[in-house]
């Protein structure tokens with residue numbers, strides 16, 4: 554299947570049977586990120602986590618008790 558990277562608009566072909574393809578079938582197509590972008594974002598996230606200025610996203614289940 555063909556997918557478009559949400560960050561850089563690059564179109565890539567991925568294997569229909571790959572894990573990514575299976576995940577995309579259950580989620581909107583716009584969640585796809587190419588390898589370049591996902592690597593870049595992972596690095597950014599790790600860097601920010603190390604500086605302590607970045608809070609990891611937490612599920613909001615704590616607020617949903619009522």
Ligand SMILES: [Zn+2]
Pocket residue numbers: 558559560561562563586587588589590591
């Ligand atoms: Zn990209």
